[in-house]
Amino acid sequence: MYLLYNFDIDSVEDIQKVLAQNLQNRRLEKGLSRNTLSEIxxxxxxxxxKFEQKYTIxxxxxxxxxxxxxxxxxxxxLLSQPIYxxxxxxxxxxxxxxxKRGRRNETGK
Known part of the structure; x- marks a missing residue:
C-alpha cells in the first residue's frame, strides 16, 4: 500500500481565503464593481x-x-501536471x- 503524506500546513479555509482575496484583487485591479462582474x-x-467575505462558493x-x-x-x-x-x-x-480502467465482473459489481 502506498501512502501519500501531506505536509502542507495550510487549512482548506486558508486556501479558500487566498482564492477569495486573489479574485477580489483581480476584480479591483480591473476597476470592476461586484455588480459589473455579476453582469459579465x-x-x-x-x-x-459572500465569496469575498466568507470564502465560500x-x-x-x-x-x-x-x-x-x-x-x-x-x-x-490547475492540476494539469503531476507533482512528486x-x-x-x-x-x-x-x-x-x-x-486502464478496471473491468466489471459478471455480476456488475
Missing part, C-alpha cells in the same frame, strides 16, 4: 460578496468568475498513467 459572469453580486460559480476576469486558461491548467516529492512517487505516477 452571470453570477449574482450577493454570491460574489460553488466550483461552477468560481470558474465563471475567473473566466469573466480572463483567467480560464489558468484554471484549466520522491523518485518512488514519480515511478508510481508514471505507472498509473498507463493504467
Amino acid at each position: 459572469s452571470g453570477i449574482p453580486a450577493a454570491t460574489i460578496a 460553488s466550483l461552477a460559480s468560481y470558474i465563471a468568475l475567473t473566466k469573466a476576469l480572463g483567467y480560464a486558461k489558468d484554471i484549466k491548467e 516529492n520522491t523518485m518512488e512517487e514519480l515511478e508510481l505516477i508514471n505507472q498509473n498513467k498507463r493504467r
Whole structure:
C-alpha cells in the first residue's frame, strides 16, 4: 500500500481565503464593481460578496468568475501536471498513467 503524506500546513479555509482575496484583487485591479462582474459572469453580486467575505462558493460559480476576469486558461491548467516529492512517487505516477480502467465482473459489481 502506498501512502501519500501531506505536509502542507495550510487549512482548506486558508486556501479558500487566498482564492477569495486573489479574485477580489483581480476584480479591483480591473476597476470592476461586484455588480459589473455579476453582469459579465452571470453570477449574482450577493454570491460574489459572500465569496469575498466568507470564502465560500460553488466550483461552477468560481470558474465563471475567473473566466469573466480572463483567467480560464489558468484554471484549466490547475492540476494539469503531476507533482512528486520522491523518485518512488514519480515511478508510481508514471505507472498509473498507463493504467486502464478496471473491468466489471459478471455480476456488475
